[in-house]
Amino acid sequence: xxxxxxxxxxxxxxxxxxxxxxxxxxxxxxxxxxxxxxxxxxxxxxxxxxxxxxxxxxxxxxxxxxxxxxxxxxxxxxxxxxxxxxxxxxxxxxxxxxxxxxxxxxxxxxxxxxxxxxxxxxxxxxxxxxxxxxxxxxxxxxxxxxxxxxxxxxxxxxxxxxxxxxxxxxxxxxxxxxxxxxxxxxxxxxxxxxxxxxxxxxxxxxxxxxxxxxxxxxxxxxxxxxxxxxxxxxxxxxxxxxxxxxxxxxxxxxxxxxxxxxxxxxxxxxxxxxxxxxxxxxxxxxxxxxxxxxxxxxxxxxxxxxxxxxxxxxxxxxx
Amino acid sequence: xxxxxxxxxxxxxxxxxxxxxxxxxxxxxxxxxxxxxxxxxxxxxxxxxxxxxxxxxxxxxxxxxxxxxxxxxxxxxxxxxxxxxxxxxxxxxxxxxxxxxxxxxxxxxxxxxxxxxxxxxxxxxxxxxxxxxxxxxxxxxxxxxxxxxxxxxxxxxxxxxxxxxxxxxxxxxxxxxxxxxxxxxxxxxxxxxxxxxxxxxxxxxxxxxxxxxxxxxxxxxxxxxxxxxxxxxxxxxxxxxxxxxxxxxxxxxxxxxxxxxxxxxxxxxxxxxxxxxxxxxxxxxxxxxxxxxxxxxxxxxxxxxxxxxxxxxxxxxxx
Numbered sequence: 001x002x003x004x005x006x007x008x009x010x011x012x013x014x015x016x017x018x019x020x021x022x023x024x025x026x027x028x029x030x031x032x033x034x035x036x037x038x039x040x041x042x043x044x045x046x047x048x049x050x051x052x053x054x055x056x057x058x059x060x061x062x063x064x065x066x067x068x069x070x071x072x073x074x075x076x077x078x079x080x081x082x083x084x085x086x087x088x089x090x091x092x093x094x095x096x097x098x099x100x101x102x103x104x105x106x107x108x109x110x111x112x113x114x115x116x117x118x119x120x121x122x123x124x125x126x127x128x129x130x131x132x133x134x135x136x137x138x139x140x141x142x143x144x145x146x147x148x149x150x151x152x153x154x155x156x157x158x159x160x161x162x163x164x165x166x167x168x169x170x171x172x173x174x175x176x177x178x179x180x181x182x183x184x185x186x187x188x189x190x191x192x193x194x195x196x197x198x199x200x201x202x203x204x205x206x207x208x209x210x211x212x213x214x215x216x217x218x219x220x221x222x223x224x225x226x227x228x229x230x231x232x233x234x235x236x237x238x239x240x241x242x243x244x245x246x247x248x249x250x251x252x253x254x255x256x257x258x259x260x261x262x263x264x265x266x267x268x269x270x271x272x273x274x275x276x277x278x279x280x281x282x283x284x285x286x287x288x289x290x291x292x293x294x295x296x297x298x299x300x301x302x303x304x305x306x307x308x309x310x311x312x313x314x315x316x317x318x319x
Numbered sequence: 320x321x322x323x324x325x326x327x328x329x330x331x332x333x334x335x336x337x338x339x340x341x342x343x344x345x346x347x348x349x350x351x352x353x354x355x356x357x358x359x360x361x362x363x364x365x366x367x368x369x370x371x372x373x374x375x376x377x378x379x380x381x382x383x384x385x386x387x388x389x390x391x392x393x394x395x396x397x398x399x400x401x402x403x404x405x406x407x408x409x410x411x412x413x414x415x416x417x418x419x420x421x422x423x424x425x426x427x428x429x430x431x432x433x434x435x436x437x438x439x440x441x442x443x444x445x446x447x448x449x450x451x452x453x454x455x456x457x458x459x460x461x462x463x464x465x466x467x468x469x470x471x472x473x474x475x476x477x478x479x480x481x482x483x484x485x486x487x488x489x490x491x492x493x494x495x496x497x498x499x500x501x502x503x504x505x506x507x508x509x510x511x512x513x514x515x516x517x518x519x520x521x522x523x524x525x526x527x528x529x530x531x532x533x534x535x536x537x538x539x540x541x542x543x544x545x546x547x548x549x550x551x552x553x554x555x556x557x558x559x560x561x562x563x564x565x566x567x568x569x570x571x572x573x574x575x576x577x578x579x580x581x582x583x584x585x586x587x588x589x590x591x592x593x594x595x596x597x598x599x600x601x602x603x604x605x606x607x608x609x610x611x612x613x614x615x616x617x618x619x620x621x622x623x624x625x626x627x628x629x630x631x632x633x634x635x636x637x638x
Contacts, residue, residue: 041360041420074393077414081439083421091410095396101360102402120400 002304003186006031007199008047009064009233010225010290011192012054015125017296018190019055021304024124028182032194033110033129034137034167034202037150039087040078042097043104046150047199048114048129049096056121064233067092086155111176128182130203133173137198140164142242149198158235162242165197170205183212188307191222193288195236196255197243204259213259220260221306223288223299224249227266232289250275257281262306264288264299282306321623322505325350326518327366328383328552329544329609330511331373334444336615337509338374340623343443347501351513352429352448353456353486353521356469358406359397361416362423365469366518367433367448368415375440383552386411405474430495447501449522452492456517459483461561468517477554481561484516489524502531507626510541512607514555515574516562523578532578539579540625542607542618543568546585551608569594576600581625583607583618601625 002022004015006029015029029051036045046065053059053067060066070090079085089097096117103113109132118127137149142161152158183189194200204210213220229247231237237247245251249265249272256263262282265272266289276283284306290296321341323334325348334348348370355364365384372378372386379385389409398404408416415436422432428451437446456468461480471477502508513519523529532539548566550556556566564570568584568591575582581601584591585608595602603625609615 038424039421040417041362041424042417043360071392071410073390074410074413074417077411078417081414081418081436083414083418091390091393092396094393094413095400095402098359098361098393098397099400099402102358105357105360117400 001028001182001186002026002188002190003028003030003182004190004192005194005200005203006047006051006192007194008032008035008050009054011047011194011199012051012059012064013290013296014190014192014223014299015051015055017290017293017298017300018303019125020293020297021300027125028128028178028186029125030128030130030176030179030182030203031114032199032202033131034135034170034198034205035149035153036134036136037087037148039089039150040083041101042089042094043101044087044089044097044150045100045110045114045129048117048127049093051127052096052118052121052123055123055125058121066090087150109177111178126178126182128178129176130179130209131173131176131206133169135167135169135173135202135206137202138166138168139198140166153198153234158238162239165201165239165243167202167205170202171207173206175206175208179206180208180212183209183216187219188304189213189216189220190303191220191256191260193223193225193232195225195231195234195239196252197236197239200256210259217259218261219307221262221264221303222252222256222260223303224252224263224265224269224272226252227289228268248272248275250279253279253281253283264303264306320347320501320505321345321507321509322347322349322501323509323511324513324519324522325366325370325511326513327351327354327369328373330366330513330518331370331378331383332609332615333509333511333542333618334370334374335612336609336617336619337622338444339612339616340619346444347447347497347505348444349447349449349495349498349501349522350433351518351521352450353454353489353517353524354468354472355453355455356406356467358403358408358469360420361408361413362420363406363408363416364419364429364433364448367436367446368412370446371415371437371440371442374442374444377440385409406469428496430497445497445501447497448495449498449528450492450495450525452488454489454492454521454525455487456521457485457487458517459485472517472553477557481558484520484558484562486521486524489521490526492525494525494527498525499527499531502528502535506538507623508532508535508539509622510539510575510579512542512544512551514544514550514553514558515571516555516558519575529578536578537580538626540581540583540622541571541575541579542583542622543571543585543588543591545571546608547587567591567594569598572598572600572602583622583625 253276
């Protein structure tokens with residue numbers, strides 16, 4: 001089993017590459033639900049949906065989220081009524097949220113609904129929410145006050161400075177069914193190239209997860225979402241800097257070093273190797289910018305080659 | 320003020336006619352919410368929406384409910400996921416439910432949301448839910464078991480025999496803001512041609528409403544939804560028969576006699592006049608089948624002419 005800790009777009013692209021090189025039945029994706037939100041009474045799980053839509057080949061390629069070819073006539077009508085439409089829900093995408101919400105209200109767990117949605121979308125891997133209990137990422141703004149993740153990310157377009165991040169509900173959350181089992185039995189645990197602050201940290205905040213990864217640190221391989229000092233997507237670079245670190249692969253290494261033995265960084269970041277190693281991690285440099293399926297598959301192969309006990313020769317071959 | 324007790328389609332058509340002959344600012348519609356339901360986490364108020372859509376000129380003319388020109392791509396996508404789609408929510412119609420649900424979750428009352436929706440749809444009358452508290456019509460089936468109104472009406476296509484009807488929550492419900500005031504101050508109270516069993520009775524079940532109407536019985540004018548022994552729409556005829564009455568204008572009179580002094584029946588039901596009168600009501604016969612705007616306006620004029628103290632001369636002129 002290959003276990004992958006996942007946020008949204010970056011993780012979905014990595015999983016696509018991984019499924020090109022290993023059997024889907026061997027992959028367990030453990031997905032951040034700290035971004036989940038309720039809008040208009042609907043339960044929305046953006047990271048789970050982005051992965052489901054991407055792996056089914058139905059994701060909107062222009063955005064990396066939502067469904068290809070979707071319309072927004074419901075949002076337009078809601079806008080005409082004066083409703084909140086900053087979170088754009090496409091007509092087809094809405095069906096996913098109606099389905100999820102209906103099932104949850106009828107008593108199903110998020111894990112059950114997620115498995116059924118994954119099946120309906122034709123996925124072969126196991127897709128596990130990090131927890132069936134609500135955990136919500138909350139950001140304290142430098143200007144004062146707290147906002148939810150989607151308020152920060154979508155409504156405010158992550159254009160405001162953040163002072164601190166917390167994961168409301170995490171202390172009382174139980175890991176989702178199968179999460180600790182997958183992490184305990186996996187031959188390799190991958191930390192996808194997702195935002196360490198708001199995509200990976202919420203998963204680590206679920207009781208038991210951080211300790212388990214720390215105990216298996218040599219089998220944990222991370223992929224830096226920071227390339228040449230910038231996030232490929234989203235605010236990971238600014239968040240790291242705002243929270244007292246810096247936007248670099250070495251800073252990602254320092255952020256993850258307690259739970260992760262190896263960091264895969266981009267070949268453009270040769271100057272970061274020393275910094276990653278001085279954070280106590282093995283470092284492998286390769287092409288990490290998944291601009292096409294071949295690169296994603298190549299990245300997956302490199303990551304898998306890092307599994308288990310680090311081997312300096314293999315590192316050189318991959319680099 | 321003219322107060323009108325309303326169900327869905329029949330009431331909406333009557334209100335259309337009424338607004339052709341009086342100023343919208345003089346009309347207060349008090350609407351059944353016993354049909355309200357939650358589906359996929361969305362709060363749906365079918366009778367309020369049917370009235371809003373009809374009076375804004377946007378109702379689907381083929382069905383009498385939903386919005387004209389609406390698409391169902393969200394329902395089709397939900398169907399593909401295995402979700403429940405027996406209650407067909409159009410893409411544009413969904414915006415209304417998203418708006419209502421979002422506002423209710425944010426703490427607004429149903430009355431407030433209804434007023435804002437009515438304004439957004441350009442209505443001039445006052446549209447009042449019978450209560451802001453949940454009242455739910457529950458039908459006991461002859462075959463055993465209870466179902467909600469929408470289960471009965473839509474999912475089972477009202478093709479099952481009913482043994483009894485109750486209004487869950489009614490005892491604890493408070494009349495919506497303005498309801499008792501409108502009923503107390505109205506110069507005439509109209510009972511629209513709606514199903515007496517499942518559209519009017521829920522309104523009468525809200526504490527205070529039945530007693531107030533009974534005390535003003537001579538100012539209350541009902542319109543029979545049964546014409547020539549049959550309901551123009553829906554199961555009113557079968558429900559009356561199943562509950563021990565019969566499908567006739569006279570039976571409607573007996574059903575409503577404690578709260579209503581005059582019943583307007585269809586001109587095709589001349590044989591029902593004696594039955595209505597022996598139920599203790601004045602009886603006026605006119606064209607009640609609102610096949611066009613002229614008939615609806617004419618019916619409204621006849622009803623208004625019945626207001627206040629019954630006058631035998633006026634009855635003859637209307638008949």
